[in-house]
Amino acid sequence: MEPYVPPSEPGRGRRAFSAVLPPTLAFAVLFGGWELFVRASDISHLVLPAPSAIGREIWDEPGYWWSHAMVTGSEALLGLLIALVVAIVLAILIAHSTVMDRALTPVVTMVQVTPVIALATPLVIWLGFGLAPKVVMAALITFVPLVVNAAMGLRSIDATTEEVLRSVAASPSEIFWKLRVPQALPYLFSALRVCVGLALIGALVAEWFGSTEGLGRVMTQARNSLAITKLWAAVAVLMAMGIVATTLVRLVERRVLRWHAPGRRP
Amino acid sequence: MTAPASLPVAEGIRLSGVSKRFGRHQQGIQALSDITLDVAEGELVTLIGPSGCGKTTLLRIIGGLLDPDTGTVRVGTLSPDAARREKHFGFVPQAPALLPWRTVIDNVTLLDEVNKRRGRRRADPAGNRPTPAELLEQTGLSEFGHAHPHELSGGMQQRVALARAMALCAPILLMDEPFAALDEITRGEMRHLLLDVWASSGATCVFVTHSIDEAVLLSDRVVVLAPRPGRIAAVEPIDLPRPRPPGIEDQPEFHEHVRRIRQALHGSAR
Numbered sequence: 252m253e254p255y256v257p258p259s260e261p262g263r264g265r266r267a268f269s270a271v272l273p274p275t276l277a278f279a280v281l282f283g284g285w286e287l288f289v290r291a292s293d294i295s296h297l298v299l300p301a302p303s304a305i306g307r308e309i310w311d312e313p314g315y316w317w318s319h320a321m322v323t324g325s326e327a328l329l330g331l332l333i334a335l336v337v338a339i340v341l342a343i344l345i346a347h348s349t350v351m352d353r354a355l356t357p358v359v360t361m362v363q364v365t366p367v368i369a370l371a372t373p374l375v376i377w378l379g380f381g382l383a384p385k386v387v388m389a390a391l392i393t394f395v396p397l398v399v400n401a402a403m404g405l406r407s408i409d410a411t412t413e414e415v416l417r418s419v420a421a422s423p424s425e426i427f428w429k430l431r432v433p434q435a436l437p438y439l440f441s442a443l444r445v446c447v448g449l450a451l452i453g454a455l456v457a458e459w460f461g462s463t464e465g466l467g468r469v470m471t472q473a474r475n476s477l478a479i480t481k482l483w484a485a486v487a488v489l490m491a492m493g494i495v496a497t498t499l500v501r502l503v504e505r506r507v508l509r510w511h512a513p514g515r516r517p
Numbered sequence: 518m519t520a521p522a523s524l525p526v527a528e529g530i531r532l533s534g535v536s537k538r539f540g541r542h543q544q545g546i547q548a549l550s551d552i553t554l555d556v557a558e559g560e561l562v563t564l565i566g567p568s569g570c571g572k573t574t575l576l577r578i579i580g581g582l583l584d585p586d587t588g589t590v591r592v593g594t595l596s597p598d599a600a601r602r603e604k605h606f607g608f609v610p611q612a613p614a615l616l617p618w619r620t621v622i623d624n625v626t627l628l629d630e631v632n633k634r635r636g637r638r639r640a641d642p643a644g645n646r647p648t649p650a651e652l653l654e655q656t657g658l659s660e661f662g663h664a665h666p667h668e669l670s671g672g673m674q675q676r677v678a679l680a681r682a683m684a685l686c687a688p689i690l691l692m693d694e695p696f697a698a699l700d701e702i703t704r705g706e707m708r709h710l711l712l713d714v715w716a717s718s719g720a721t722c723v724f725v726t727h728s729i730d731e732a733v734l735l736s737d738r739v740v741v742l743a744p745r746p747g748r749i750a751a752v753e754p755i756d757l758p759r760p761r762p763p764g765i766e767d768q769p770e771f772h773e774h775v776r777r778i779r780q781a782l783h784g785s786a787r
Contacts (some may be wrong), residue, residue, distance in 0.1 A: 410613040418580055418608035419685065420601045429631065433618045497648035499782035510665050 260338065274405070275492060292310040298516040299318040308484040320488050324496075327450035330389020334397055334446070337390070339439075341403030346431075351422035363395045367457050375461035389453035391448040404435025437511055447496040452488060522579035525760060527721045528593035528605065528688040530579060535588035536572055546750060550576045552588070554740060554749065560589040561722040564740050565734040566785070567776065571747025572725045574692055579723060580606050600689070600752035604632065607682030607720070609695040613674035615666040615681075617731045622662040626786050646686040655714060656680045676710070683714055690715065690722040697727070702782045708734055709763055716760065730780075733774045734761060741778060743785030750785030751780055 288294075289301040296304060296448045309316050341359070344351040367388065374384040408431055416426050458467020466485045473481035535552040538545050548571040556562045564572040577583040579590060581597030592600040600606060615624045626649055653659045656676040675695060682690060692711075696704045706729060715722055719750055726732050732739045736755045743750040755774055758763065765771055 260642060265528045359708075409614060410618065411610045412710070414582060415608055415610060415614050415628075417582055417606045418601060418691070419600075419628045419632050420608050425631045429627070433616070508618075510667075 254419045256326040281348055297477060297479050300483055304480050305487055308480050312487065313318070316484070316488050319464060319466050319469050320492060323451070323454050323467065323489075324492055326385035326457075326465065327389045327496075328455035330380075330386040330391075330453055331353075331393050331446060331450040332385065334390040334394040334450075335443075337346055338394055338397035338401055341398050342405055342435075345402045346405035356405075359395060359398055362391060367453065369393045371456050371460040380461045380463055383459040384460075385454045388457040389450040390451045392453035394440045396445055396449070397439070401435055404438030405431050407438070408504060429477070440500065440508065443500050444497060444504070447500055448493050451493055451496070455489065523606075527719055527743070528600075529560075530556040530689065530721065530723065531556075531559045531589075531655055532575075532579070533542050533583070533589050535575070535578060535585045535590060536702075537571070537583070539580065547598060549585070549710065550748050552747070552749060554752075556721055556723060558721055559719055560737045561723040561724065561735055562738050562740060563726050563736045565726055565729065565732045565744055566742030566750075567639075567727070567744055567748075569747075570742040572639055572695065572742050572743040574626050574747065575742075576693050576723060576725050579689075580608060602618075602632070604628070604685055605687050605689055607685050607687040607690045608690045609678050609682045609690070611694045611697055613666070613671070613678040615674055615677055620663050621677050622653065623650055624666065624677055625652055625684050628681060628685055640696040643648065649684065652680040652684055653778055654709065655683075655717070658697050670703075672699050672707065675699060675707060677708075679711065683718060683779060688716070690718070690720045690724075692722065692724040694727065696731070704731075705763070712759075718739035729775050729778050730766060732778060733757075733765060733771055739778055741781040741785060751781035753781065 286301050286303060289296075289299060308479055309489060342369065345355050345359075346352075371384070375385055375449070378384040378387065387402075410427075412430060413426060416430060421429070455467045458465040459471055462468045466489055470482055472483045473479070473485065532552055532554045535549055536547070538567070539545050540546060551690055554574060556564075564575060566572050574583065576631075578585050579592070579597060581599075590597050591748075592605060595603065601662035616627065619627065647655065650659075650662075653662055656679055658673070658676055658680060661669060661673065661735060666677065667675070675698075678695065684693075692715040696707045699707060712735060724732075724735055726735075737755040740749055741751040741753065742748065753774065757774070758771060
């Protein structure tokens, strides 16, 4: 018998380099090309500002951008967490009971087929200019992928493994905690990766339709005063927030799902 | 419920008049028809037959995973369901069915962690119960205790499944084509490993297979099942001496048993 050697990682440094270099080049080409295009052509900065101008806009007032980013970010995060809790509860009901499946799946589908953005105005009228309509929008827009994936994960139980547990009379709750929940985690994480971006969309759109602070408010003000560079700066901040949030989810996922065989991730 | 005073090394199994039908009316399939069979304590019996003869169904009925329509099943003095609750079955399915998020050693001890109320750590005054480390040693997994299943080959994964079944020190082993998915060489190794492990446990074993060689090598008796409806076509005692070392497959007595079982299978197919 050969001794067990954990899989080694040859040339870690070189691999990290080859993983970082191509995307860096791609971004350099993208933003460099944009910068050159704006400088070379006689396009007005009121129509399309250069990336350097957008960067300066943020650089000059970091506190301003940080505070508005925090407002939008916490709205999105709160909505996502509420959607996550509700989705997990509903997914457990849907996965375990045919009656609940029949009752709840049409409701989930109804939310799914509704263009959630259409709800922005009615929600603002109902819930006011504060936190509530933003959180509700972020929750509504992320709820469907979360509940669908969580239910799929809970149902994706391996029948043979379940039978092994049943061969020693494991109770349904033991099968739930030992088998169903860990089995569902990869599905839930792949939904979460998509949903951090969606939650930002939900919060932002709700802000457009009525707010006193947040990046959506910054954008509507910038539009009204034709501060086009500021408009683009808000986009850049939102993009950075999306990158940070997605990276955080990936890091947690990699840690929690270390056991997961590569390539088996849904 | 209190734990029994000592660990039964083996228990017999009695099946009488067991029938099972899937589906209703004319479209249904008679999976098993009037099966009567006794398996003695410590005996290794294989169930062999073509696909659809109900051999896996029969195994699942013995294990209390499926109820028969008619007939009775006794495992020692218990019903299959009661025996299941008492953790009397070590079950090895065709797929390893390991939990991928657990290490090898945590998979081996998994079944200790469930069904805790039912006297799971049964009293073991004779010290029959192997420790997890001993099980890994016995199944050639000592080096792999902290590996995750996806790092192991199919054969190694099936060793883990075998160790997991043995960890209960159960009086009955139920095996559902455990080596069918493995390559020929690994399968040969696993058969001899099973013979070692089973001999040291002293357990009663019911083994489902579709390999005649495997049935002859392992069994005290081979039960040949015929399909549509699933029924016992022949029972062939295998009187080859034990232990049965590698190489026994080449002896003329071995071939004679293989020939007789093949004949029984052909006869039953008609």
